[in-house]
Amino acid sequence: GAHRVQLPTYAFQRQRYWFDPATPGTPSAAATDASSVEARFWEAVEHEDLEALTTTLEIDEQTRLGELLPALSSWRRGQSDRATVDSWRYRITWSPTAIGERTAPLSGTWWVAVPEGRADSARVAAVVAALGRRGARVVPLTVATTGRDAVRDAGRDAGRDVLAERLRREADTGGTPAGVLSLLALDDGPHPEHTALTTGLALNVGLVQALGDAGIAAPLWLATTGAVSVSGSDPLGSPAQAATWGLGRVVALEHPQRWGGLVDLPGDLDERSADRLCAALSGIVGDSGPEDQLALRDAGVFVRRLVRAPLRTPGRESWKPHGTVLITGGTGGLGAQIARWLVRSGAEHLVLTSRRGTAAPGAAELREELIALGEGGVRVTVAACDVRDRGEVAALLGRITSGGEPVRAVFHAAGVVEFSQLADSTVADFAEMADGKVLGATHLDALLDQDHLEAFVLFSSIAATWGSGGQSAYAAANAHLDALAEHREARGLPATSVAWGPWADHGMIEHGEVAEHLSRRGLPAMEPRLAVAALSEALHTGETSLVLADVRWDRFVPGFTAARHRPLIGELPEVRDALATTAAPDSTGPDDVADTFLAGLAGLPGEDLDRALRDLVHAQAAAVLGHSSSDAVAGGRPFKELGFDSLTAVE
Incomplete structure (x- = not known):
């Protein structure tokens, strides 16, 4: 029930006391459809309307009563399965966002990494000029691929070490950059040694690694052109460059503190587009925080969002395998x-x-x-x-x-x-x-x-x-x-x-430890029977791109958003609820288990205390990483080398 609170004695104590009106939950389209079907069923039962009942269940009116129970059971399972599958369905959308009259002058030194094969291109020149006109001291860095004859040492690419040393020298002479913009993905031709990759993707991998090796913590932005489509009238021109977007999303998790974002440039970087680019690089695009996945188009700035994609009506079987x-x-x-x-x-x-x-x-x-x-x-x-x-x-x-x-x-x-x-x-x-x-x-x-x-x-x-x-x-x-x-x-x-998302009884998920680890992080494995049913629906409805995953957002969100703002998922109601819960102050007091452990440590001598703390860290790290024994966690290695990212660190 309600309880009394002490109101502040003066204003601006940074706590809000206004009542918020209750907002009734809005049922999803899938829930509404399911409720409608169930309402028809129960109405037919209550009125003993055999014709309406058999129509709803799609069975012959002459069906014997003994056959009705299996039909009811099958129908009920079908409704449950449909609701489960519907809860797994998501899609990516691109939402326009207005930056209004906001301007974004840049300051400090900006490194612009350009591929050797595109160093003289008009697009590279336009980007460099745009940043320079808006206040940045631009330092172009031409990056070349490492040929077949390059020496590799201890599994490292030779070009990575060369580039890292070059970055150190540049920082020593010109100062630490305020930001790094990579145009390397624009070289989307095949890599000379690995034809499955583009040269640009390989160069971006080396750049991310070299920046880390050189200790450069400036935010890194990876730019592409034609790697995404924001609408049906905006055809995707370069699927190969889209690989850099996949790379960037992992960089954002593994290196959140030195990540800027991903930006897809328009075909022609005019003055308006240049303003929008600089606004993105300076972090002023975004109402609830900086956006880190953007596409610049003639029509404006678009930001990437994950939204639910419920089936509003059951799909008709328009696709069947034949031939x-x-x-x-x-x-x-x-x-x-x-x-x-x-x-x-x-x-x-x-x-x-x-x-x-x-x-x-x-x-x-x-x-x-x-x-x-x-x-x-x-x-x-x-x-x-x-x-x-x-x-x-x-x-x-x-x-x-x-x-x-x-x-x-x-x-x-x-x-x-x-x-x-x-x-x-x-x-x-x-x-x-x-x-x-x-x-x-x-x-x-x-x-x-x-x-x-x-x-x-x-x-x-x-x-x-x-x-x-x-x-x-x-x-x-x-x-x-x-x-x-x-x-x-x-x-x-x-x-x-x-x-x-992960399938049950497949690949790594066949190992119980991995399945348990993913489930703790909010990604339980999907039942294959229902996953296949979801694929069938996608084919019946002719969908081009679909995300199918069982996500428990209350467990997934805290780790995913701990290190930085993640606007991609911010429009999902479950995510907003999870963020609100995470942000709420914890008034429950110290954990009893932690209290007991701390009390046990208090009387230990120095060597035993060190050993107990090491054992605790090893055991917790092993549990979070999904290992069965703490022996799998080597001492003396950085957490990142053990496989920790921002999600596992929070856990």
Whole structure:
């Protein structure tokens, strides 16, 4: 109930005492639809209206009463499943934001990193001039790739050390910069050694690392052009540059204190666009805090947001598999789940590929399972194909179509997941991650017969949507896939990219410790049966980009927002509630467990006290990182090297 409070004796004591009017919760569209269906059902039951009841349940009026209970049970499960799937659905939008008459003169020294191959371009010159006219002392830094013959020491790229030393000298002679703007992503041609990557992405990886090595804490901004689409009239021009956005989202988590943001530049940087760029760099764009993911267009400034994407009405089955369906990574965990769903949906011919084909573990058993599941009505081909190799992909498609059966749908699920902090990664690590995902998708995009293709489905990840510590290479590769789907849509071609959250019983989630760790951070694993149902809905409704993840925002938000403002998720009501709860003062007093532990420490001699504290830190670090034993946490290593990011640090 209500309680009395002491009012201030004078104004401006920085505490508010006004009553706030109660705001009734607004039900979601999905909840409204579900309530409407349930209301019709119960009304029919109450009025003993058999016709209305059977219509709602979609069963024959002559169905015997004994058959009604299974129908009711099935209907109820369907409604529950739909509500669960609906709660997983999100999408990215771009919202216009006004900066009005606010101006943003820059001050101090700004380093502008430019790729060697674009150093003389008009766009680079326009950016440098724009910053200079608005008060910055601009120092262009031309950055070149490291060739094949470069010496690598202890898994580090040679160019990284050279660049770090160069940055140290520049800071010593010209002073610490106020900010760093990278235009390196504008070189979106293939890297000379790792063709799955662009030169610009590789250069940006080296720049982030070198800045850290040199101890430069100035905010870093990564710029692109045509890497995002803010509307249907703004086609995405460079899917390859979008990989830098995936990289940047992880940098924001691993190095929040020296992160500026991501900005996509317009085709022509006129005076208005230059003003907007400088406003972004100075941090004045944003009503509740600086924006860190922006796109500058002729129409204004747009900011990136994650919003819910509920299905307002149940989707009609407008897509069904028929003809030949290709699944890359088809013998793996995700591929097998998709294959089973396709067989249940009436697929006629599945082609499952992996690098080892029939020699892949479990491939033969999966084929037999699928044939049995299809009761003899489906053909299943398991083929060896390295999707990184354009020639092998072309040969596979040639064999498939030689019998007059074009590929009607493709599900690109190939790829691996590896964890490595950006500071410990090399360009080769990024290339290895991109090889299967990016090259495979690029080859399929180029080689498939688009006239007969009805579905082109790319398996992406939430790591590309909002970042994930230790997954910079993975996030970059998946951001490229998301952009490729939008690029195909702009060309009038079918495409669906799904940024998945973790699936239960798949990959790393098969290990209970990892599943528990993710769940504690607010990312419980999704049940595969429902994840597949969510994918089916996306295909029925023709969605191009979708995020499917079970996020418990009350657990996810505190860690995600601890180190800096995260406007990406700020418009979700659950996030606002979590932020309000986090900001509320804690009046519960010291934790009893902590009190007990501190009391136990009080009487220990020095050596025992040190040992007890070390054991505590090791045990807590191991628990947060998902290790079963504190022995897995090496002493004497920085927390970042152990795999900590801003989320795990808060936990």
